[in-house]
Amino acid sequence: MSRADSLTAEEVIGSRGFVDDGYPHDAWRVLREEAPLRYFDLSPRPGFWAVVRRADIVWLSKQPDRFLNAPRVAVFSDSPPPDPDFPNRQIVRHLLNMDPPEHPDYRSLASSWFTPRAIGRRRKEIERISTDLIDELAKKNEADFVADFAAPLTLSVLADMLGVPREDWMRLFEWTNQMAGPGDPEYQIDDDAGTTMRTARDEMFSYFSAMVEARRASPRDDIVSVLASAELKGLPVPAYELLSYFSLLVVAGNETTRNAASGGLLALIENPGELEKLRANPALVPKATEEIIRWTSPVVQFCRTPVEDFEMHGQKIRAGESLCLLYPSANRDAEVFEDPDSFKVDRSPNPHLGFGIGEHFCLGANLARLEIRIALEKLVPRLEEIELAGPFERMKSSFLGGVKRMPIRYRLR
Secondary structure, eight states: TTTTTOOOHHHHHOSOOTTTOOOOOHHHHHHHHHSEEEEEETTTTTEEEOOOOHHHHHHHHHHHHTEESSSOOOOTTTTTOOOTTTTOOSSSSSSSOOOOTTHHHHTTTGEEEEEHHHHHTHHHHHHHHHHHHHHHHOOEEEHHHIIIIHHHHHHHHHHHOOOOOGGGHHHHHHHHHHHHOOOOTTBBBBTTTHHHHHHHHHHHHHHHHHHHHHHHHOOSSSHHHHHHHHHHHHHHHHHHHHHHHHHHHHHHHHHHHHHHHHHHHHHHHHOOHHHHHHHGGGGGGHHHHHHHHHOOSBOEEEEEESSSSSTTTTEEEOOTTOOOEEHHHHHOOOOTTSTSSSOTTTOSSSOOOTTOOOSSSTTTTTHHHHHHHHHHHHHGGEEEEEOOOOEEEOOSSBBBBOEOOOOEEEEEO
16 A cells, blocks of 8 residues: 555545644645645545646646536535535635636626735835734743734735724634634624524624615725626625625635745744744745745635546546645645745745745735745844744644634834
8 A cells, every 4th residue: 555545534634624744745745746636535425536747637626627626615614514405515705716707707797906006005014914913922932922913914905894893803813713714713793604604694784784775875985886786787785685795705815824924934934044034034035925825825625526537647537526736735846846845935936835836826926925925024124033832832723723812922113
């Protein structure tokens, strides 16, 4: 039996999410080398084909008519078996589980808010928020980087774009954790992932439904106003899809950047030579940002469903089966990246898939990049000393690389 044959689904996708040692890079490396397309059984739930090489993920992602995002967005290993009466029931319906011709129409509704020019206009605001947060950090020598910097930075920027008042920001934060980590006992309601997700969704839908009505009566300069008045083919956006859109923006716009920023600082702490390199040459910030995104790969996986049978790597995949695209594995592919298991702030080229590829390329990529760049620009020059002051605690999730806590001990200028 080969090393690849001995791997279990739990080792590849996590039975209750990736915790403790983080992503299973050793298992993914074995698959890349020995079995780049292997099926894993999850009975009684549907199984999946693990896709681990960058070239294969790119090839699949660039054929949206042959490989669909719907109905299975990702492999949730601790989810209940499908409901036989409603096998394709979706808890939300947004860009992540839409396909052509619907997907581009919905994507265009908010895309103007995420262009490089539109995001660039937020630089001063993000710089101010970052500086204020770092000034608060400087008043002490121990903090939780997630709670005291990464989370409030991403949350405040996102909430402002949506038009959510400050007194409701923590509600967004709670919904985000429950939607992204429903299998984590810390966030669960009634010890059940499904109940947790449905409750968070219903509360979020109720909140944004009220906001939509308010913005239709009195529009403002925010995304809620834009989507509340948007039309598709001359008709208002259906309520379910409209409210699902907000859930996507809240979770994706908050969770992923927060985790990348936290994981990026951890990488700098664990690689002090790279931190010194960045401190000595601030011009490396753009490259360091891309390396942080490659290294942390906050989105673990999405699925694609083939519309017809096809063959790949000598395997026959049938229509309707699940192809699980593992982005952190693609970002450590030795066929593409030199010394892929090393963190290098000056890495170039860096064709990572941290934001995906193809028509589902991350809508908020420009915002994420800017937030991480500014965080580095403001924080690194003031860092005199820094170390972990406790365990780096991960969220139990096989979908997003969540970070719950990151205690640090430091000295800032």
